[in-house]
Amino acid sequence: DDVVTRPDLLKRDFTADRPGVRFVGDITYLRTGEGWLYLATVIDLFNREVVGWSMAEHMRTELIGDALTMAHTHGRIESGALFHSDRGSQYTSDEYAKLAGRFGVRLSVGRTGVCWDNSVAESWFSMLKNEMYYRQSFATRRRARFAVMQYIEVFYNRRRLHSTLGYRTPAETRAAYYAQTATAA
Incomplete structure (x- = not known):
């Protein structure tokens, strides 16, 4: 069985020495006046940047596949990268494993029912909900989609300071890394 054979390769080590190599992700749901809106994310552990995300009216595997595809399309995932999630059926599906394989991504899952095994993704959703949601x-899904997109792309990735990052933003941390590696080369 796919679920049993997928290991926990992250083992609660939520660090990365460079962008594009270690990611976490999860799904959350947001209530609107029209019904639920589901959000899937891909978060780079190097700088806590949300590099892929997708929203839909369903929780099918396509939702998380779209988030991973966004991260890959934008050049944020190196071949051989590790993506860690919980054991949700979407993340343990053959369909998702095939997509990840096409991108050269290794999959890792935490233990069943242990939220600390994916605490960075869990805490990101808590932050989103407390700071914005x-x-x-939200009367409509469209309004919720816009607010989430704005939170991620305008505020969180570019303006929100993180103690984990030395009180820099995810974007500043990524830019500093590439400036340093360019200088070293």
Whole structure:
């Protein structure tokens, strides 16, 4: 069985020595006046940047596949990278394993029912909900999609400071890494 054979390769080591090599992801749901909106993310452990995300009215494997595809299309995933998630059926599906394989991504899953095995993804959703989602109501999925996109692309990746990153933003941390490697070369 696919679920049994997929190992936990991350083992709660939520660090990466460079961008594009270690990721976590998960799915959350957001209530709107029209019903649920589901959000899947891909977070780079190097700088906590959300490099891939997708929203839909369903939780099918396509939702998480679209988030991983976004990260890959934007050149944010190196071949051989590790992607870690919980054991949700979408993440343990053959369909997702095939997509990840096409991108050269190795898959890792935490233990069943142990949220700490994917705590970076879990805490990111908590942050999203506390800093944006719970502060307003969304009559439509379209409005919620726009607010989430704005939170990720305008605020979180570019303006939100992180103690983990020495009180820099994800974008500043990535830029500093590439500036340093360019200088070293």
